[in-house]
Amino acid sequence: MKKFCAVWIALLFVFLPLALPVQAVVSTDTSSEWPGSIDLQPAAPFDDDFLAPSAQWLEFVADETPATFDADKIHYELADSVIQVDSQVTSQLATAGQLLSGAAAPQLRPDKIIAEGGYIAQDVLQQAAQARGQSVNNGSVFVDTTAGTAFKVVSPTTFTGAFAANETLGDLVKPLQNTYSVARPQLSEVVKTFELEEDTIRLTRGNISGFAPGIEKSLVLPGLAQSQAFSDALKDFKYLSDDPFIKLQFTDQTLEANLGGGGKVDVTVSGGLGIEDIDLTGRYSGFDGYRIELTLRQESYLVVEMGANVKQEVYIPLLGLDIPFGVGRISGGIFAVIGLDGSLSLEIEARDYTETTMGVRGGTKFYVPTSVKPIFKQGFTSDGEVDLNGDIDGYLKFGPMMGLELFGFDLVGAGVFLGAGVHVQADNKMLDVNLYGLFNVYVKLAGKNFNLANYKPTILRRRQANTLGYRIKVVEAFISPGLVGGTIERQVSPAPPKFEVAQGLEYRILVVPEGVAFDPNDTVSANQTEIRKYPATGYAITNAEGEFYQHDSQMLYNKDQVVIEFRVAGESYYSNPATPTLPFSSFTIAKADSFNDFVTGQVNPIRSINWEAPADAPPEQQYQWTYCSGALVNLSQYLSLNYNTHVPTGHLARAMTDEWGNFDTRKPPVSLITGQPISNDGFDVHET
Structure with a gap:
């Protein structure tokens, strides 16, 4: 079967569509009542002595007046x-x-x-x-x-x-x-009476009172972006604006996490987290109840590596917040909370792109809270993703924990934490993955913190390959010129997570055509005759750099799936499927002759990895140029009515690329049916 790549050239350059990338499932819910479980479990204190902000930060926020409650809504009578x-x-x-x-x-x-x-x-x-x-x-x-x-x-x-x-x-x-x-x-x-009428304010950066060690240098200020390291892929915020309330990005940053009871553990983080805005609503009276709620939209994408095997919830202080209002204040901070059940690393995304309102409310008597209920209102919409290599149970959430004080007395506090968690269960060669959103309310009563309410809506569920702790990366899977290459690493240390190249590992590449079912748990599934294997018999061996590579001009077609089979102790394991791509995505028009009505140009080559080059080869030998040779190019004629309006006329010109990807419409391809050159009559080139 002859294979070709078809290039359409007009004002837009379009290839035949390949399979769409898998998108994370979006979870949406709306409720005026708390939709999850309500419990009052003791929690670790969120207290922290934040460091004073630097002169640079104070100068940056000099024009941002700290938000506070309306003085007309604060009433009190002293003793x-x-x-x-x-x-x-x-x-x-x-x-x-x-x-x-x-x-x-x-x-x-x-x-x-x-x-x-x-x-x-x-x-x-x-x-x-x-x-x-x-x-x-x-x-x-x-x-x-x-x-x-x-x-x-x-x-x-x-x-x-x-x-x-x-x-x-x-x-x-x-x-x-x-x-x-x-x-x-x-x-x-101190007081006979006190009342804070319900009031809602939007916090400013002027309300930030301090930072935990190492946090201020991770700030991303407007016009100043920090470099970042996020596993093997560059990721960034998707929904936050360029100038949110707070935005942090980390590159292998070591932070100190609190275990509760004075214990500490180091946590290494990469990625980012941020909050678009924080709206705070406060109300308190001696006999008519209280209300503290926060409305926020936030986003995080983090790789977290624990410095020790900790089977409990830990929290990382980030920054302090303070909203003074004369006789009292609402103060606290923003914290990240991590839970890992025996695992040592977690790579997870949690992105909320509509506002969520949560908090606490209840009754009071003689200024003492007598009841507590969670607040949950407005719709929320979130998405997320998780990257993993094996069994894991973990979660990451972050948000503000705030407490209301009157003349230094703790009255009541509320914490609002949003994030995501993952539960993974092994099923032989597959992993059942459940990624869930996390909406959590804490309450502070009588100086003690309690985990009040939890809601865990599912964001996505999927099955993926159980790679036994090996990390497989398909770096290139090109339909043309027909190659698959990548790397395999094995985990050698769980604390901290450490990988090394898996050299000398048996492997082969399975190409699964569209419509063919492949089940890693079925030992005979890989032997289906429809599944193409490279090498055709036996197994190849990864090189000293842990690389795998196979090349065949007829190896890949549109809608195929690529699976890497590798063997450990005589047993086969499989990667998640990868979708091959057609790499040639741009072209150059060298000449468009309006008198003779012809066009010449080149489909631009790509620079691909030379997988056969030794590791110590010079850089010019580590890569090679690959040209779109022997490809059918279709040039579509458009009539331009104005700058933005172009109408197709239906006329086409066709040409074949030479070994360097060059094409010339004066040299049309030969029809496989008639054996004669295909006519380009009717194709006109107009000057514009």
Whole structure:
């Protein structure tokens, strides 16, 4: 059977269509009620001391005013006995460590200092109280309504016993003398009433309060893109705009993940994650309930490699968020959460291209939450993909975890995490893959985090080859000139995942025509006479670089499928099928003669890999030029009515390419039926 490649040339250059690439299944759902499971399981704390932003970041966001709630929607009445002060007083609060070390400035916010047990100079506090006609006593409560800070005087700091008798010890604690020790009061000692009417704000980059180590350098700022490494394929964001709320890209970046209970583990990530916008809705009252919800659209594509075999959920802090509103604040951060059940690596995409709203709501009594329910509304639409070599159970999700505070008191918090997970089950030579979306709500009550609700809609289900941990890459599968080449690697270390070339491995290439069923679990399936094998008998051997290569001009046709069979310990395993392509995708018109009505040109050659060249060959020998020789070229005549409108006339000119891919319509091909040259009469070349 004679094979040819047909080239159509007009204003567009079109080849006969090949099989369409497999697209990820899109999952869509809409609900006003939580569609998944609701449970209240304890979860690790999401607290983290983020590093202060750099001067470069502060300059970048200088024009972005931090979002906050409308002052007209915040109502409160202070307790009668409190003494109001300003930030000049609360800025003098310090920890014992700061005073003893002589540090010039506090490293924590005033409310954090108070929570740990702080100190303040007696004269500073006495002057502030006297200015307001008050005096300082044990139990006196001071509030700063602009900073949302409240503290209670415990007692003057005094040292007796060994500190008084020993001069050295006395000198050690001297910086703490003449101070008051302070602590957090009860909320009832600070306010009589408080209400935050429902208000929705859109966060700005000005609300970003800090970054985890290594994160700020991974930011992709407008006009500044970082290089990236994502397994063997270049991937990027599909739905995020060029200027979203936050966008991070990583190239083999090592980040520190928290295990809970103080444990840490290193995680290496490549790829990217980002959030388009975050809309925050807040409402809280003493007796009429609360509501915290977040609306966001986000996207991630990551390769995650764990530094240890961890069979529990870990979280990676990314950046801090802070929305102060005078007497209180909503603060927290954005975190990535990873779960791997004994596996050490995960390559997964999770892309949401419509907004999703989730959060928590419930009742209150005396300002204490009495119930909690998840919020889920609006439709969501998401897609995803996963790359794997064997059994794996894992997931990746990320999003904001935010908590509402009033004068430093934790009232309630909500976390909204979106992502994807994969469950893979081996079925002999095949893997059953279930990729699911992940919609997760956390709640923070009484200072503790709980996993409240989970929803796992299926994104895609598929079966793929079980390659026994081997990684097979079909690099080239060309219909013309007829070749298949690629590499095979074997996994030699699971922690961290490490691969090496699989040299000396038996293999053969199976070409499965359209309409022929091939089942890797059926031992006789590969022996069907319709399936072409290369080599025709026996097996070839991968070279020292783990490469496989077979060439035959009649090897591949349109809609064929290419499967790599390789043998391990005498047993055959198979790759996922690959679709061959026709590589010649462009052409050059050398001459279009309007007087004699002919066209000459060339189908542009391609540079393909010279699989037979040794690894140490010079670069010019590692590749070779392949020409579209002996191909039938069809040139279609169009009538141009204007710049954008072109009407086909129905006239064609045909030519055959020579060994270099050149064609000339004055040399038409010979008809296989009549044995005579095909006429190009009626084909006109017009000047434009």
